[in-house]
Amino acid sequence: MRLPRIRKQHAILNGPTVDRGVAPVRMPEQTAAAVFDSVSKSFDGRPVLSRISLEFPVNAVIAIVGESGSGKSTLLEHINGLHRPDSGTVSVLGQPIDYSNLVRLRRQIGYAVQSVGLFPHLSAGTNTELLPRLAGWDAQRIADRRQWLMQLLELDAELAARFPQQLSGGQQQRFGLCRAMMLEPALLLLDEPFSGVDPITRQGIHQRFLRLQNEEPTTVVLVTHDLREARKLAQYLVIIRGGYIVQWGPTQELIANPADDYVSTLFREHLQ
Amino acid sequence: MKFFPAMVAMMIGVLPVTPQAQERLAVGSKSFTESYILAEIMSQLLEAAGFEVDRKFGFGGTLVCYQALVNGEIDVYPEYTGTISETILNLNGSPGAAEVDARLAALGLQTLSPIGFNNTYAIATSAATAARLQLKTISDLRAHPGLVFGFSHEFRDRTDGWPGLADAYGLDRATRGIEHGLAYRAIADGSIDVTDAYSTDGDIQRHKLVILGDNLQFFPRYDALPLAMRSLPQAAVAQLEQLADRIDDARMRELNSQVVVGKQDIAWVASAFLVEAGLSAGTEPIADNAWRRLTRNIVRHLQLTVVAVLLACLLGLPAGVLVHRSAVASGGVLYVAGLLQTIPSIALLALMIPLFGVGVLPAIVALFLYSLLPILRSTTTALNSIDPVLRRVAAGMGLTSTQQVRHVILPLAMPNVLAGIRTAAIISIGTATLAAFIGAGGLGEPIVTGLALNDTNLILQGAVPAALLALATELVFELIERRLVPVHLR
Numbered sequence: 001m002r003l004p005r006i007r008k009q010h011a012i013l014n015g016p017t018v019d020r021g022v023a024p025v026r027m028p029e030q031t032a033a034a035v036f037d038s039v040s041k042s043f044d045g046r047p048v049l050s051r052i053s054l055e056f057p058v059n060a061v062i063a064i065v066g067e068s069g070s071g072k073s074t075l076l077e078h079i080n081g082l083h084r085p086d087s088g089t090v091s092v093l094g095q096p097i098d099y100s101n102l103v104r105l106r107r108q109i110g111y112a113v114q115s116v117g118l119f120p121h122l123s124a125g126t127n128t129e130l131l132p133r134l135a136g137w138d139a140q141r142i143a144d145r146r147q148w149l150m151q152l153l154e155l156d157a158e159l160a161a162r163f164p165q166q167l168s169g170g171q172q173q174r175f176g177l178c179r180a181m182m183l184e185p186a187l188l189l190l191d192e193p194f195s196g197v198d199p200i201t202r203q204g205i206h207q208r209f210l211r212l213q214n215e216e217p218t219t220v221v222l223v224t225h226d227l228r229e230a231r232k233l234a235q236y237l238v239i240i241r242g243g244y245i246v247q248w249g250p251t252q253e254l255i256a257n258p259a260d261d262y263v264s265t266l267f268r269e270h271l272q
Numbered sequence: 273m274k275f276f277p278a279m280v281a282m283m284i285g286v287l288p289v290t291p292q293a294q295e296r297l298a299v300g301s302k303s304f305t306e307s308y309i310l311a312e313i314m315s316q317l318l319e320a321a322g323f324e325v326d327r328k329f330g331f332g333g334t335l336v337c338y339q340a341l342v343n344g345e346i347d348v349y350p351e352y353t354g355t356i357s358e359t360i361l362n363l364n365g366s367p368g369a370a371e372v373d374a375r376l377a378a379l380g381l382q383t384l385s386p387i388g389f390n391n392t393y394a395i396a397t398s399a400a401t402a403a404r405l406q407l408k409t410i411s412d413l414r415a416h417p418g419l420v421f422g423f424s425h426e427f428r429d430r431t432d433g434w435p436g437l438a439d440a441y442g443l444d445r446a447t448r449g450i451e452h453g454l455a456y457r458a459i460a461d462g463s464i465d466v467t468d469a470y471s472t473d474g475d476i477q478r479h480k481l482v483i484l485g486d487n488l489q490f491f492p493r494y495d496a497l498p499l500a501m502r503s504l505p506q507a508a509v510a511q512l513e514q515l516a517d518r519i520d521d522a523r524m525r526e527l528n529s530q531v532v533v534g535k536q537d538i539a540w541v542a543s544a545f546l547v548e549a550g551l552s553a554g555t556e557p558i559a560d561n562a563w564r565r566l567t568r569n570i571v572r573h574l575q576l577t578v579v580a581v582l583l584a585c586l587l588g589l590p591a592g593v594l595v596h597r598s599a600v601a602s603g604g605v606l607y608v609a610g611l612l613q614t615i616p617s618i619a620l621l622a623l624m625i626p627l628f629g630v631g632v633l634p635a636i637v638a639l640f641l642y643s644l645l646p647i648l649r650s651t652t653t654a655l656n657s658i659d660p661v662l663r664r665v666a667a668g669m670g671l672t673s674t675q676q677v678r679h680v681i682l683p684l685a686m687p688n689v690l691a692g693i694r695t696a697a698i699i700s701i702g703t704a705t706l707a708a709f710i711g712a713g714g715l716g717e718p719i720v721t722g723l724a725l726n727d728t729n730l731i732l733q734g735a736v737p738a739a740l741l742a743l744a745t746e747l748v749f750e751l752i753e754r755r756l757v758p759v760h761l762r
Contacts, residue, residue, distance in 0.1 A: 080668050106670030117665045121683045134675055180669070189668075 031094050033058045033187050033219035034079050039088035041074060048074050050243045051088070056187075056236075061213065061220040063234035063251075065227055065266075071243040072223045076189055079221060080109045093186055107135060110180030110188040110218075114195060117176050118164040124171075125160030128179040135183060142182075149178045152215060153208045170201035174208065181212070188220045194229065206232060227270040231255070239263055297508060298326040300346035302337050303709070303724040305531050306391065306472060306496075306524065310350035312542040314498060314512060320552045321511040330720045332709025334359045336622070336630060340711055341501065342379065343629035348500035348512065352391060354492045356383070356499065382502045384509065385516035386495040389524040393433065393491045394471040396481040398459050409485040410441050413466065417445060422464030424452040432492060433468070440490045456481065471521050474528025483521070496524075518549055531725060538725075562733075565718075570737055573714035576632065576707055577700040580639030584696055588644050589689070592651025602652065609645040617642070617703045621710050635704065635712035642703055643696035650692020654685035686756050694749040701742045705734065715741070 032055035041049040048071045056062050056079075064072045077083045078090050081102040089096050097105060118127050125146070132142045150157065153174040164172055173193055180188055194205050210233065213220065224230050230237055231251060238248040247259040255271070258264035297318055301311030308329055315325045328346050331337040338360050340346045353372075357363040361375050376382060395410050397419075402408075405416055413419065427433040428449055438444060450458055455467040456479040469476060471483055496519075498512050519527070527545060530536045546552035595602040615623070620641065624634030658681060666680040708716030715734040722730030 077664075077668070082664060082668050103670050103672050106668060109670070111665065111668040111670075113661055113665055117661065119662060119666075119680055119684075130679060131669055131671070134671065134679075183670075 031058065032056055033093060034221070035091040036075075036078070037089045037091070039078060039085040039090060041078070041083060041086050048243050049078075049085075052243075052245055053088075054238060054245065054248065056219060056221060058219055059217040060236055061222060061234040062236040062238060063222045063224055063230035064238045064240060065224060065230050066240040068225060070240045072225075072240050073191055075238075075240065076191055076221055076223045079187070079189055080106050080111055107131070107183055108186050110183065110185035111191075112173075112176040112180040112189070112193045113191040114173075114176075114193065118172055118179070120164050123161055123163055124167060124175045127164070127175060128160070128182055131179070132182050145182060145184075146178065149181055149212075152212050153178055154204075168201075169197040170205055173197065173205055177209065177212070181216070181218075184216075185218060188218050190220060190222045192223055192225070194224075195226075202229075209233065227266065231271065239266070295322065296324045296326065297348070297504075298328050298346040300331055300337055300340055300349035300711070301329040302334065302349070303330040303332055303720050305474065305528055305725055307350055308538050308721070308724065309527050309531060309542060310387070310496060312538050313515070313545060314348065314350065316539075316542050316546055317511050317514065317551060318508055320546070321507060323508060323511075328711050330708055330717060330724065331630065331711050332618070332720065333622075336625060336710055338499075339625045340630040341381065341499065344501070345630050345711060347504050347508075348498050350387075350496055351383075351499035352494035352496055353383075353386070354392065354494040358492075376499075377502065380502050382500055382504070384498040384500060384512050386497045387515050388496075388517040388519045389472055389521045390493050390495050391470055391472045391521075391524070392486075392494040393427065394469050394483045394486070395437075395466060396459075396469040396476060396483055397466045399480045399482050401465055402482045402484070407482075407484060409487040410437070410443075410490075411487055412484065413443060414441065419465040420463070421445065421447040421466045422450040422455055422458055423447050423468045424455065425449050426452075427468040437490055440488055472524040472528060474525055474530075474532040476525055477529045478533045514551055518551075519545075535727070566733065566737065569713065569715045569717055569734070570741065572632075572712070573701070573704055573716075573738070573741065576635055576639060576704045576712060576714055577697060580636045580700055580704075581643050581693065581697050583636070583640045584643030584647050585693060588647030588692075588696075589651055591644075592648045592689075593655065595648065595652045596655040605648065606645075606652070609648050612641045613645045617706050618709065621706060625710060630711040632712050634710055635707035635714075639700045639704055639707070643700055646692045646695040646699065647689075648692075650688050650695070651685070654688030654692075655681070657688065658684045687753070690749065690753055690756065694746070697745050697749070698742055701738060701745060705738050 034054075034056040036052045036054040039049055039052040040047065052075065064075055066072045074083060078085060079092060081097050081099060084099055091097070092105060093108060118124065119130075122130065128146050128149075129142050132145070137145075146160070147157070150160070155171065155174050155178065159167060159171060159175075164175070167175065176193060177190075180190070194202055194209075197205070206229070222230070222234060234251055236249065237251045237254050239246045239254070241262060247254055247263050254263070255267055258267055299311050299315045299318070301307040311327070311329055315327055318325050326346075328340065331340055331349075334351075334355055337346075337349055337351075341349060351360075356376070357367050357372055361367075361372065363371070363375070373383065395413075397407060401419075405412070407413065407416075423434055428447060430436075434447060448464060450464065450467070452468075455464070455469075456475055458464045459467060459481065460479055469481070469483065476483065498515070500509070500512075527541055530541045531538055543552070591605055595605050612620070617638070620638045621634065624638050628634035628637055662680060662684065663676070666676045671679065704712075704714050705716035705719055707714055708720040715738040717734065718730045719734035719738075722728065722732075722734065
C-alpha cells in the first residue's frame with residue numbers, strides 16, 4: 001500500500017519546530033544520537049548503573065536487553081533526563097544534556113512505555129494530539145500527521161474517539177507508538193512497548209513498527225526482556241546485567257560471538 | 273491569624289455585629305422555654321419604648337449566652353441569681369448582693385431588679401395528696417413516712433439536692449430514682465407520691481401538682497432578672513425596670529404552661545402578658561413570616577457552609593499537595609486534622625467562643641476545621657493514587673511542570689478530590705445545624721428552639737430543609753462531577 005507521505009522534517013536539523021525563541025540546534029552529521037560516557041547511578045546507595053559507556057548510532061534500532069532489575073529501564077530514562085547520572089555524562093543529539101531545559105530535549109525524543117502509558121482520562125486521539133497542540137502545531141498539521149501515522153500503524157480512524165480502556169491491548173500499544181512519533185522525534189525511546197499482548201498481536205505490531213521505521217527512519221532505543229523481539233527489530237544489542245554492560249555491538253556479531261558464558265547461555269536459552 | 277476573621281467577614285459580607293446606634297438593641301436568651309418567654313417580653317417592652325430589637329434567642333447554655341453579652345453581641349438577656357454567682361462568677365456559698373454587683377461591674381455588667389419569681393429546685397406532690405394529708409411545706413412530709421419519694425438521678429446525687437435536703441429537714445428515708453420526664457406521670461398513676469421539680473415548670477399545672485414550701489430555705493435562690501451591659505441606655509434600663517416583681521412563681525408557671533402545654537406562640541403569650549400587666553398598649557406582635565424566616569435560615573446556613581468549605585479548600589488543597597510531597601509534613605498535618613475531627617462538634621463550637629466570640633465567625637471557623645480533614649485526605653489520596661508510570665510518561669514526553677499538572681495530574685486527581693469536597697460539604701451542612709447554639713443562626717435555629725419548646729413542628733422546619741439542602745448538595749456535586757470527570761474515570 002502506498003501511503004500519502006508527509007515530508008519528514010527532522011526537528012534537530014531544521015531547528016525546533018516549537019517553543020519560544022530557542023536557538024536551532026545543529027548536529028554534525030554521522031554522530032551518534034546519544035552517547036553515555038562512564039555513567040554511574042545509585043538509588044539509596046544501591047548501584048543501578050556502573051560506569052556505562054555506550055554510543056547509539058543514528059537511525060538504527062538499538063535494543064537494551066537484560067533481566068528485570070538489571071538497570072535497563074534506568075539506562076533508557078537517562079536519555080530523556082528522567083534520571084541524572086551521579087557521575088559521567090550523557091550527551092544526546094550532539095550535546096551534553098542541559099538539565100535546566102529538559103522540556104526542549106524531551107520534545108525531540110518520543111517516549112512510550114507499555115500500554116499503560118496512555119492517559120486514561122483522554123481519548124486515544126486526544127492522547128496523540130496533546131503534545132503537538134502544546135508545542136504550538138496548527139490543527140491541520142496535527143491532523144495530517146496523525147492520519148499518516150494511524151494509517152501506517154493500521155489504526156481505524158474511528159478508534160481515535162475511544163478512551164484507552166475501550167481499546168484492545170494491541171490498539172493501545174499502537175496508539176502509544178503513534179503518540180510518541182507525533183512530534184517527528186529524532187530519537188524514540190520505547191520501554192517494553194510490546195509486552196502484555198498475545199504473540200499473534202505482537203507479530204502484527206512488530207510488522208507495523210518495522211514499516212514505520214522503514215518509512216521514517218529514526219534512532220530507536222528499545223528496552224525489552226525478549227531476545228527474540230530484540231533480534232527481530234534491532235540492528236544493535238546492548239546486554240546489561242546488574243548495572244554493567246556485558247556486551248554490545250551489532251546484533252548478528254553478538255549472536256555469532258558471545259563474550260562470555262552468561263551471554264551464550266542467554267542466547268542458547270532464548271533463541272534456539 | 274489576624275487577617276483570618278477579617279477575611280471571613282469580608283467573604284460573608286457581614287462584620288461581627290455590634291449594635292452601634294442607640295436605638296438598636298440585641299436581646300438574647302438561652303434555649304429553654306422560660307428564657308425565650310422572658311427574652312420576648314423584654315424585647316417587646318423595649319420595642320414599645322421605640323427601640324429596634326434584634327432577637328438573638330436560643331444560645332446553647334449559660335456560658336455561651338454570657339460570652340455573647342461580654343462580647344457585645346447582645347445587650348441584655350434573662351439570667352438567674354444562683355447561676356450568676358455559681359456558674360458565671362464561680363462564687364461558692366451564698367455571696368451577698370453587694371459582692372456580686374461589684375464583680376459584675378468589673379466585667380462591665382449589671383443586673384436589673386429581679387422579675388419576681390424564683391426558679392429553683394422544688395418538691396412537688398399531687399394536689400389530691402396535698403389536700404388529703406394537709407401538706408403545705410417540705411417539713412410536713414416528716415409526719416408521713418408512708419409516702420414514696422421518686423427523684424431524678426441528678427437530684428438524688430447533688431449535694432444541694434436530696435442529700436442536703438434530707439439532712440436539713442431530717443427526712444431519713446429511701447428514695448427511688450426516676451427519669452425526670454416520667455416523674456409527673458408516675459405521680460399521676462400513684463407509683464410515687466413526691467418528686468423534685470423546677471418551681472416554675474409549666475407542666476406542674478397540667479399534671480395538677482402543688483409545690484411544697486421550702487420553709488427552711490434550703491434551696492439556693494434562682495431569682496430571674498435581666499443581666500445587661502453597663503452601657504445599656506438609661507431609657508432601656510428604665511423600661512426593663514418596669515418588670516420588677518411583676519411575675520411571681522405561679523404566673524411564670526402559667527406563662528410556661530401556655531407555651532408548653534397550650535402550644536401558644538411565644539410572641540403572643542408575651543404580648544398578652546404585657547397588655548394584662550398594663551405595660552404595653554398591646555401592639556400587634558410582628559408576625560414573622562414563615563417563608564421569610566425559612567429563606568433567611570437557608571441563606572444563613574448556606575453562607576456558613578459555603579464559606580467554611582471554600583476556606584477549607586483554599587487551605588486543604590495546597591496542604592494536601594504538600595502532604596503528598598513530604599513524608600514529614602504528611603505525618604504532622606494529617607495527625608492534627610484527624611485530631612480536630614475527633615473533637616465533638618458541640619465542644620469545638622464551645623472552644624471557638626473564647627477565641628472568636630459567638631455568632632457567625634466562630635461557627636465558620638469550626639466548620640472550616642471540620643472540613644479540612646476530608647479535603648486534605650482526599651487530595652493526598654488522589655495524588656498518591658496516580659499511576660507513577662503516567663507521571664513518568666507525562667514528564668518524559670516533554671510536558672512542562674505546569675502542563676503536567678494541568679493536563680494529567682489535575683484531571684486524574686479530580687474524582688477523588690471532588691469526593692473529599694463533597695464529604696466536607698455534607699458534613700458541614702449537618703454540623704452547621706449545631707451552630708445555632710452559639711448564635712450563628714441557620715437551619716439549626718428552629719431545631720434548637722423546637723427542642724427547647726418540645727415543638728416537633730418547629731424541629732421539622734429546620735430538619736427537613738437541612739436534609740433537602742444536603743440532598744441538593746449531593747445533586748450539585750453529581751452535576752459537577754459529570755462535567756469535570758470523564759466517563760471512564762467515574
